[in-house]
Amino acid sequence: MSNTSIPSFPNMPNMPSMPASFSESLPISPERISRFRSERLGNIRPFNEFFDKDRFSKPKGMGDIAQRFSYNLTHFQSNYIVIILGLLIYCLIKNLYLLLTIGFIMFGLNFIRKLPPDQPLVFGQYVLTQKQLYSGLIIISIPLLWISSAGSTVFWIVGASATLILGHAALLEPGVDSGFASTADQV
Secondary structure (H helix, E strand, C coil): CCCCCCCCCCCCCCCCCCCCCHHHHCCCCHHHHHHHHHHCCCCCCCHHHHCCCCCECCCCCHHHHHHHHHHHHHHCHHHHHHHHHHHHHHHHHHCHHHHHHHHHHHHHHHHHHHCCCCCCEEECCEEECHHHHHHHHHHHHHHHHHHCCHHHHHHHHHHHHHHHHHHHHHHECCCHHHHHHHHHHHC
16 A cells, blocks of 8 residues: 555645535534524414414404404414525425535535635636626526526415415414403503
């Protein structure tokens, strides 16, 4: 067995190191993710309160709908976020091309972000700056997003989540605690 070493190339810039975990590779900091979990997803209402069949009823008019929206959209905000995230995950599972496109874009953005800003990337005889790499990624990403129908997926998620959330908020009567809050404001 011979002891061989890997040759070094003096004109090649140092390549970015691979992140230790997936959360470090995201452009969102782990502190923001934990704050989102604690603030937004920390107060998810129980399933039996969210789907209480005794509280579902037809609203009496626009005033009743406005009162129900006012209460339910704030009271069940975390549950509605989970619904939107569920629809997003469903769309990504059903549209594999979109999932691969988003993965490609995230990998490209992470790769370019890890490069030193003052050193260009040398690829064969070509020298590419960070600006050129970002431009190239955008030029490649636009047709990929069009082919994977990202626009229609976004509109489907917005329409489906708006229908589900606003329908639930309009049909579910406010809880007993909403009556106490309105009388406390009047006193």
